[in-house]
Amino acid sequence: MEIRLFNNLTRQKELFKPIDPNLVRFYSCGPTTYNFLHVGNARALVVADLFHRTLKALGYNVKFVRNYTDVDDKILEAARVRGIHPKEHADEFIRECAKDMDYLGMLPATATPTVSETMPEIIQMIQDLITNGYAYTVKKENGAEEVLYNVPKFADYGKLSRVQLDSLQHGIRVESDKEKKNPSDFVLWKPAKPEEGWSWDSPWGKGRPGWHIECSAMAKKHLGKTIDLHHGGVDLMFPHHENEIAQSEAANGCPFCNNWAHNEFLNFGSEKMSKSLGNVVTIRDFVNKYSGHVLRQILLSVHYRSKLDWTEDSITKAIGEVERIHEFAHALEIVDAKVVDDMKETNEVKKAIELIKAELANDFNVPGALGVFFGVIKDFNRHSKEGASAAYLKAVMEVAELMENATGLVHQNPKEVLASLNLARKNLSGAGTNSSEEEIEKLIAERKEARATKNWGRSDEIRNRLNELGVVVKDNPDGTATWTYK
Template identity: 45%
Template structure:
């Protein structure tokens, strides 16, 4: 049985969907004011693996991931660039989709944008006002009354008294309490805005997800996911808004991906260790990056470093070298690798444990190839299929191992010419030249492999 760690209950429990055989999942997406960074990639890949696995196990999954396309950061960046917020967000959304395609991240079933749900947001705010959980302030903003909601803080174990004592409110603020948060923001001159019963304005960040998830998945749904920075206050505020308005539990299972660190330090622009997905993909094969992100359990922090990416490359090389040694067969092998792989993934999507099973499968495949066993083709197909559930091993081995020609490196044509020159040298028993060609290629990251069928090669690292 599938077990998932629930951030709300703080334990790993058997997963039971609201509707048998069906899962409704909402994941907080990107605020599209800049290119996506490696932390965004962590969340994208984590929930993509979860999506692929749930579907591989036969669940009917509806996956929703929103886009925040109106926000203070968006307005500020658009003004700095001298462009409209709409132009900026359209450009960043397109770039986000390009990054996802390269990382083999599947598009969600629904990708609602905040600006397309203004009517839903207004209706939700109005409901909260009518129920006494929100109020229109003198400055044109609408705020949520945090202290009226009895369950506030239950996701992150926050104590309302401690929150109150640690908060302060400026004299000019129109809040009733320093804990209250904004649902609707009065527009400043020149800002993008929509008409509302409380004057022109735009939605606060937290209300967007409550409105979009309700619209797409209903008042209560199975799984809500997001990044490590979202449990407080964003998800606490979503719970408060949705449960106060709808009168039912908002989400049954809460899931959060862990943070990305860079050489064991927190990633930040001020430290100069901030990397966009595009920065990373300029240096590393996209599948190497995906493997790296999937190689650590989704809830744990992951340390981005040159060594970590090299280890990911080496691991994939081992998989692809095994796959390149034999043709895949259609028949299923008689072994327990699949059952053990599924058992690992059923344990809160434990990808490190699942990958360990695949490494054992590689060893078995290599043994079958050495022995000339008919099982080799079956094992290769099994490895490719199980790897595909994590979004890996779907390239041709030749394409991955040889890679694309890159500036400053030997081209495939040059390498093949040197291999032919080495073959001639060996035929002439000029082993010194043969060895020199091999060593020279190795020094440039090109590894040769001799077998009965001839010489093959791949790029290392």
């Protein structure tokens, strides 16, 4: 099936032609693991999962790589505050991110490399850039060296983001770093500071990489020198993706990526949602209150290249849609076929399958696919009451499977999904504001019971669940337990 994708390199919708006709090499920039992810991060994750699923559902093999940035200033700082090794801190939040991705119904990626495990490849690529004349070193204190990318050396700089190098050079404030040859040059390797507690040996002394080089090195390691599709949030286009192109093409001497896709922001109120605005809602908070199905439904209900307004109405609407889809999925499980002639209806459903595929092949148009899908559901609800043939039900089943595989918006266990919506509605109406406290009290009582019967496995499980809810339990000498939020 022909797929047309909007390619940000050309700012046009184009026929998607992977280098290898049956295989898509796909890279998406992943999260920095210093804390729980906020809802704003979820859109990029779910959009990458949509690309992965849809390409597979439309017949491609997909090698999908999404990184974890586990070496970063924020991680070093958080670990220092906690008095633990930065790797321990980063690994803890890699596990939490992975849980969030499960709640969001994401398929596992082919590879999820970390910066710390990719260090030899990162160092090699920086060396290649120096050898090829695109990077230079600057002496710092204690004989350590910093490595910088010489941006004006790369003639194609700006080809993705369309920034003009001249205006860029003038626009950047003169930094204290006087050794930089050009204001736009960026760091590939920086010397370690003694208090940071995590560094690597390199030809330039102990240090760690700048942010941009990791994606270039990981893409090459897992996918090769030229890839078919690269994705990230639109905020990453400049400078991150521009710098990835500059690094990869200068080091490898060939094109880095043929198609670039960027998802738009999530708008919280009318402002871009970010932690600095104080609009903090973590994915975990949202999942505990409304479920991952509802979050996925919200995130995919708008085309990935459109801004998505985050409002209470979007939650209400998504709950209704998740319910409609899973009442249908449940009804489809239990309905019996009748001997009737419904060839006309069956052909309509078969047409719908092709229409859904066409919508998805049109730059991943999920809203379009959902429109067709809801039409099939409406038809099924009416027709299955009159009595539907085995052929009709088989075709409807195929629609459900296609939507499940390509979008993840249909879940395997509809009854479980429907049950989760009761809590979502309760929380949305505000009637359930105490429900998490009720759950905590119940868990603590259960934990007491488990400890009394020496059921340590269950007791540990409960402690982990309480930890997820942000609760600290204190065991008192008299055998009672008290709790507070962390």
